[in-house]
Amino acid sequence: MKSALPVLLGLLAWPLAQAEPLTLTDTWSEVNWNDVPVVSRTLFFPGKVSFEWLNSSRHPGFQDPFFEQRRCNACHKDEEYGLGNMLVKGSQDSYPGKMGALRLQLQIAHDNNFLHVRARWQGQANKPARLHSLLTLENGQWQPLQFNAPAEEAFSIMWDDGSIPLFSSQGCFLSCHLPQEGKPAKGQGPVLKNYLAAVGAGSDKFLPASHSGRGARAKPLKETELMQQQAQGQFADVWQWRSATSGVLGIVDDGWLLDSHYQDPGEPSVKLNFNPRTGEPIWMFNPEVQGRSALNKLDLLKQQGLLTLVEGHNTAPFDAAKLPKGALLPQYYVSRQQAHSSEIQRIEASWDKGIYTLAFKRPLDTGDNKTDKSLQAGKVYTFAIAIHDDNAEGRGHFVSFPISVSLNPKVDADIISRELNGAQNP
Ligand code: HEC
Structure with a gap:
């Protein structure tokens, strides 16, 4: 018989646990998550493993005649932890002390609409x-803080409905490439001018052009082909x-x-807090709301309370005369827009003694099939x-092998979404 003790202890601990909300106005999920099965997955540090490497004879799995049809996890079952720990050893210069793998608990449910x-x-x-990135005045110029620069953390889902060749077997490794020549590396150069150039240059995340992994070249497609692919829904949805x-x-960015990697159309909610004409930030904090006009080095260590510039909430126009020496200001500010991203409604985000909890809902069908995929039963x-944990950016993240998801108990998958009360199959 199963003991009720752990459940009782859990209930007792509940009111004591003081989770710190990570949002300005916190709302809580309407779903009773106790009713939804928890699926655990190990996410691992992928090192410098790229699509090009995986789909070449340097990857032993590539020799298998059915390599393309087989998922990573078919051959590497339960190897995530070992792979991550091995790969992180080779990256200790860039990510000293980083762990190799991380355990994720995932729950998926749906009702008629979400x-x-x-x-x-x-x-x-x-x-x-x-x-996230901070600006500081150095040698008379406002520029990104270089040493001990903080970075936010992120949770991302990239997903496909079967429209992208190889996605079901290779998942996000399809988008993982070595930096392309001629594109400035992220963070290159200390001056913001360079940074702006790098932002405009696009990212190294893209789907490979070839429809076959074998000998695939990660060469981007021509514009007409791209538009055709987009129209046919051959893109990955990214949350x-x-x-x-x-x-x-309370936004989950929708791209x-x-x-x-594109953001859905609409005004972005995250903007650069820098005016290239004046060479100065646009906003500082409003001392009447925030208690001070700028951040300082201590905030880097403590990371307590709201430290984000939220336009119209805690911002004041930048005024150099009102800033203390050594002032730090966020390199970005956020503003609530009638944004694309409001399609994904964040419900809950909190941190409690190292544990992040995030819950959100997204319409099964957003009505925009140019930049969103819809979810149906049967597929x-x-x-x-x-x-992205521990302030790591870029490749310093943990990734999953492909996870199959179905909304219908009759269609088998790694995760069968739990139908919530009253939900009929969409
Ligand atoms: C057909 C089977 C097969 C598939 C599918 C496969 N692999 Fe492999 N892979 C192997 C074998 C065999 C090795 C060499 C032995 C080992 O490390 O397990 C290997 C090695 C590796 C290594 C290097 C490990 C080391 O010891 O150096 C990585 C990383 C890796 N695979 C990642 C992946 C990823 C990511 C995918 C999915 C995109 C994938 N593999 C798909 C069979 C496969």
């Missing part, structure tokens, strides 16, 4: 990531929660991936999940 997702994971740091920028407003979807 898909509900809940994720919980234990991060490596002993504080929540409430800061991304970011702890210290848009997440503060899509084809030859680059199998492939989710690939990434977590």
Whole structure:
């Protein structure tokens, strides 16, 4: 017989646990998550493993005649932890002390209108990531803080409905490439001018052009081909929660991936807090709301309370005369827009002694098939999940092998979404 003790202890601990909300106005999920099965997955540090490497004879799995049809996890069953620990050893220069793998608890449910997702994971740091890049005045110029620069953390789901060749077997590794030549590396150069150039240059995340992994060249497609692919829905949908920028407003950024990672149309909720004409930030904090006009080095260590510039809430126009020496200001500010991203409604985000809890819902069908995929019963979807933990950016994240998801108990998958009360198959 199962003991009721753990449940009782859990209930007793509940009122004592003081989870720190990570949003400005916190709302809580309407779903009773106790009714939804928890699926655990190990996410691992992928090192420098790229699509090109995996789909070449340097990867032993590539020799298998059925390599393309087989999922990573078919050959590497339960190897995530071992792979991550091995790969992280080769990256200790860039990520000293980083752990190799992370355990994720995932719950998926749906009702007639929404898909509900809940994720919980234990991060490596002993504080929540409430800061993203900061600006500081150095040698008379406002520029990004270089040393001990903070970075927010993120939870991302990249997913496909079977429209992208190889996605069901290789998941997010399809989008993982070595930096392309001629594109400035992220963070290159200390001056913001360079930074702006790098932002405009696009990312190294893209789907490979070839329809076959064998000898595939990660060459981007021509524009007409791209438009055709987009029209046919051959792109990945990408949802991304970011702890210290848009997440503060309760938004999960909604984007899509084809030859680059695009945000859905509409005004972005995260904007650069820098005016290139004046060479100065646009906003500082409003001391009447925030108690001070800027952040300082201590905030880097403590990461307590709201440290994000939220336009119209805690912002005041930048005024150099009112700033203390050594002032730090966020490089980005967030503003609530009638944004694309409001399609994904964030319900809950909190941090409790290292454990992040995130729950959000998204319409099964957003009505925009140019940049969103819709979810139906009967189909199998492939989710690939990434977590940027411990202030790591870029490849310093943990990734999952492909996870299959179905909304219908009759259609088998790794995760069968739980139908909530009254839900009929959509
Ligand atoms: C057909 C089977 C097969 C498939 C599918 C497969 N692999 Fe492999 N892979 C292997 C074998 C065999 C090795 C070498 C032995 C080992 O490390 O397990 C290997 C090695 C690796 C290594 C290097 C490990 C080391 O010891 O150096 C990585 C990383 C890796 N695979 C990742 C992946 C990823 C990611 C995918 C999915 C995109 C994938 N593999 C798909 C069979 C496969």
